[in-house]
Amino acid sequence: MLLLNPGPVTLTERVRQSLLQTDLCHREPEFFDLQDEARKRLVAAYALDPATWSAVLMTGSGTAAVESMIAGLVPEGGRLLVVENGVYGDRIAQIAKQYGIDHEVIKYEWMQAPDIDAIIERLDGGTFTNVAIIHHETTTGRLNAIDRLSRACAERGIGLLLDAVSSFGAEAIDFDGGGIAAIAATANKCLHGVPGAAFVIARRDALAKAANRTYYLGIARLAKLQDERNTPFTPSVHAYYALVEALREFEEEGGWRARHQRYAKLAEQMRSGLASLGMASALPPEESSVVLRAYRLPAGMTYEKLHDALKAKGFVIYAGQGGLSKELFRISTMGALDANDMDRLISAFVELVR
Ligand SMILES: *Cc1c(COP(=O)(O)O)cnc(C)c1O
DSSP: OEEOSSSSOOOOHHHHHHTTSOOOOTTSHHHHHHHHHHHHHHHHTTTOOTTTEEEEEEEEOHHHHHHHHHHHHSOTTOEEEEEESSHHHHHHHHHHHHTTOEEEEEEOOTTSOOOHHHHHHHHHTTTOSEEEEESEETTTTEEOOOHHHHHHHHHHTOEEEEEOTTTTTTSOOOOTTSOEEEEEEETTSTTOOOTEEEEEEEEHHHHHTOOOOOSTTOHHHHHHHHHTTOOSSOOOHHHHHHHHHHHHHHHHTTHHHHHHHHHHHHHHHHHHHHHTTTOOBSSOGGGBOSSEEEEEOOTTOOHHHHHHHHHHTTEEOEEOOGGGGGTEEEEEOOSSOOHHHHHHHHHHHHHHHO
């Protein structure tokens, strides 16, 4: 079965085999070597300076990392502006509400791009310490353009908290702009690991001001103990095995730039294949990530029918979310997929819609 959903991904044989390593107690030095290697490789993935940036690991899915980042890195008494143009922006607003964090939401239609000028104006009109935005809004496949926002944040001393769960490892991230205080991501999307390990990469100065709103996901304690080759709880040891192996493979394959190129080719192959069958992509390619694209369902075809027929042929595609589920379906090109797989998938579509 090939997975074309946005994580968990189709694994390489190498990462799958890494799960079968020796049983490991998480209080032994061998585990802390593994933890150290994962943290080091995550910071190196975007050539960040470890004196400025720290990768903090946690056990959970991508949402755990997002929650840890929001709950911890909006300082005590801080105020957060949440940018929403899809499901994941809405999720950050819910997290802020749950923790009683003083926040405002600036909302856009799910098919719309956020208006960066309006966001900067809103920042200037308020007393915000932080702004949160989704990098790749997986709801629609839109890659939100954050560079100008990141620079505006840097100029104003506002910490940008970026949900990079479905972009880390495959899209450029403006760490140099100076506005990003932290990003949250997970092992099982563009890095090609397995679910269970998630992480926040945060500026050390942002970690030093962290609030203590959550127990299990408390980012300051996780960072401090991990720096001391320690851990507060039992981590998902096997997911760490897979993450480290996936990060080694990622580096050997040329890092995020090579992965970007590879996904871009596969996404374009899929886009032109489906376009020739009359299935248009929901967004123009220049507004989309290379990681996932949303497509319009063919006339007279429900998602369920399409999904089940493709699954019978060995392909798992993904539904549109919320109100978009009747109009769209999504195809992600993350994971161990190649041009042959895309050809076979396009042939399967041809048989169905012909
Ligand atoms: C996948 C994803 C998440 C996290 O989802 P989980 O199911 O918790 O892994 C968060 N944000 C974005 C943009 C995502 O694509």
